[in-house]
Amino acid sequence: MDADATIRRVLEEHGRLSTPATALATDDDLYQRGLSSHASVNVMLALEEAFGVEFPDELLRKSTFQSIGSIRGALAGLGNAVPPA
Amino acid sequence: MGESSSHESFRTTLLDRRILTATDVPGLYQRSEGFEAVVRGLSGALAATVPEGPVETRYLAPVMPRDVLEDSDYVTSFPNLMGVVSSFLGGEGDLSELRRRVGSGEDWGALVDPTEVALCSAACHQLYPTLAGSTVPDEGFDLQVEAYCFRHEPSEDPARMQSFRMREVVRLGSPERALAHRDQGVERVRAVLAELGLEADVVEANDPFFGRGGRMLAADQRERALKFELVAPISSAAPGAVASANYHEDHFGRRFEIRRADGSPAHSACVGVGLERVALALYWAHGLEPLDWPRSVRSRLGLA
Numbered sequence: 001m002d003a004d005a006t007i008r009r010v011l012e013e014h015g016r017l018s019t020p021a022t023a024l025a026t027d028d029d030l031y032q033r034g035l036s037s038h039a040s041v042n043v044m045l046a047l048e049e050a051f052g053v054e055f056p057d058e059l060l061r062k063s064t065f066q067s068i069g070s071i072r073g074a075l076a077g078l079g080n081a082v083p084p085a
Numbered sequence: 086m087g088e089s090s091s092h093e094s095f096r097t098t099l100l101d102r103r104i105l106t107a108t109d110v111p112g113l114y115q116r117s118e119g120f121e122a123v124v125r126g127l128s129g130a131l132a133a134t135v136p137e138g139p140v141e142t143r144y145l146a147p148v149m150p151r152d153v154l155e156d157s158d159y160v161t162s163f164p165n166l167m168g169v170v171s172s173f174l175g176g177e178g179d180l181s182e183l184r185r186r187v188g189s190g191e192d193w194g195a196l197v198d199p200t201e202v203a204l205c206s207a208a209c210h211q212l213y214p215t216l217a218g219s220t221v222p223d224e225g226f227d228l229q230v231e232a233y234c235f236r237h238e239p240s241e242d243p244a245r246m247q248s249f250r251m252r253e254v255v256r257l258g259s260p261e262r263a264l265a266h267r268d269q270g271v272e273r274v275r276a277v278l279a280e281l282g283l284e285a286d287v288v289e290a291n292d293p294f295f296g297r298g299g300r301m302l303a304a305d306q307r308e309r310a311l312k313f314e315l316v317a318p319i320s321s322a323a324p325g326a327v328a329s330a331n332y333h334e335d336h337f338g339r340r341f342e343i344r345r346a347d348g349s350p351a352h353s354a355c356v357g358v359g360l361e362r363v364a365l366a367l368y369w370a371h372g373l374e375p376l377d378w379p380r381s382v383r384s385r386l387g388l389a
């Protein structure tokens with residue numbers, strides 16, 4: 001499973017979005033698609049679990065989780081854009 | 086009166102003068118008649134300043150349906166501060182074990198279970214479920230509310246009570262009207278405090294959201310300047326929050342399906358005053374005997 005698919009699965013399960021996560025463009029603004037502040041926390045925690053990473057403090061902000069692309073970028077910055085098998 | 090770090094001396098004085106009586110649990114106090122008169126006078130003074138005509142006012146019990154903790158996201162945002170009421174839900178058969186433990190001085194906490202009742206987290210939280218499914222006018226629907234609230238944060242600082250009253254004015258409506266309410270509310274409360282001889286500063290603030298996820302919520306709240314506090318010396322020279330003004334965006338409107346005329350979720354804002362904190366600030370500023378407070382302050386509080 002590639003990173004994108006995992007991110008979409010997490011968004012589908014925790015994002016409570018108005019659009020199915022599979023139908024999202026990489027740069028769609030998730031907050032405009034109904035992602036609430038509290039749901040973004042659940043997404044953050046679920047991503048950490050799925051990718052086996054811990055977001056450092058400076059990435060614990062809503063902008064990190066603005067779009068599939070920004071999430072992918074943050075994960076890549078942590079050197080772990082591929083979920084463990 | 087004291088040093089900035091020392092609320093101890095103020096606490097000791099309050100207790101010596103029996104203005105407050107301490108209990109065995111830090112942060113739980115009994116109030117004297119004089120202190121209570123100040124709190125009630127303040128409550129009346131605040132009520133008299135709400136603009137735009139008569140607003141429905143509700144006085145709430147210190148407990149609420151436990152569901153409200155969930156629906157307001159309080160249970161995930163502030164699990165360390167919440168309170169849930171437990172009771173003995175067992176049968177006759179389990180009672181003997183309870184009796185045995187109580188009799189032998191053992192801990193019996195594990196034999197009680199959470200009920201459908203919780204302690205009030207914030208005065209405005211109790212309102213939203215009662216408005217669920219309703220439509221509010223864009224210019225705003227205002228409600229005034231007063232409730233005992235609970236925070237599980239045991240402390241010797243009298244400014245940090247576990248159980249205290251919060252008086253709020255809440256508005257649901259368009260984003261513009263909610264924001265206007267927050268910003269005008271700050272000035273309204275600041276003016277009341279000034280009439281009471283308290284100089285309060287407005288500062289940007291964030292809620293003490295729990296954990297790493299909480300850090301994200303707090304950063305966001307600050308980044309977008311959603312929350313302001315009015316701060317003044319309460320129990321020491323160091324200023325503490327006596328009131329807060331919060332813009333919730335559509336958080337509660339969405340969750341409780343409270344809509345605007347166009348069907349979109351209502352935005353909301355609340356301006357809340359901590360009544361015991363302001364009362365303490367008055368004792369701090371004007372002295373321990375309300376009879377000796379400035380005449381204008383006494384009259385504003387209806388103390389004659």
Ligand SMILES: [Zn+2]
Nearest residue numbers: 207209253355
């Ligand atoms: Zn409120």
